[in-house]
Amino acid sequence: NAGVTQTPKFQVLKTGQSMTLQCAQDMNHEYMSWYRQDPGMGLRLIHYSVGAGITDQGEVPNGYNVSRSTTEDFPLRLLSAAPSQTSVYFCASSSGSRGYTFGSGTRLTVV
């Protein structure tokens, strides 16, 4: 049981490039979400999903797209990377009232 798996662990992008951060969970959780964490700050919600085919915006959705075609996968797409998107990105999943399980993060640098 792998939990929540995020790939890649590290990524450097040039300004304007696009990329997809992958997130997969094997716990059959309905709920998945993406957070970003800037240095010395708390986590901020980007997008979330309450089930396959259903997504919604969080606090800081601009510049990011998501889709949820399966229960297991919830990829986050950066459309045109900007230096302000340099951050650590965490994916999380949950079922019902249980707490969220977080992935180990993707450390993204945009130059």
Place this chain on the structure above:
Amino acid sequence: DAKTTQPPSMDCAEGRAANLPCNHSTISGNEYVYWYRQIHSQGPQYIIHGLKNNETNEMASLIITEDRKSSTLILPHATLRDTAVYYCIVRVPFDYKLSFGAGTTVTVRA
């Protein structure tokens, strides 16, 4: 979600109990109290949650006051590995928008 207030930092001696307070004076009747922690550079880790009764698991105990306006997370025998930022969050179970505040930075000293 109701907001929470936590002290920004606290120290604890290794082997002693660590008592982490959280104020959530505007909590509503159907909101649970959740605790997470984040060890440096890692993803947050779920610790425990409760509604109004005290809860205990293998990691910690959660004490919620009778009026539910505050709670305390207790790490019974703190170790150096418990050094982390601890977040107290209140939410309705099926509201999946977790809101993380600044948390409490706990440093366990040998």
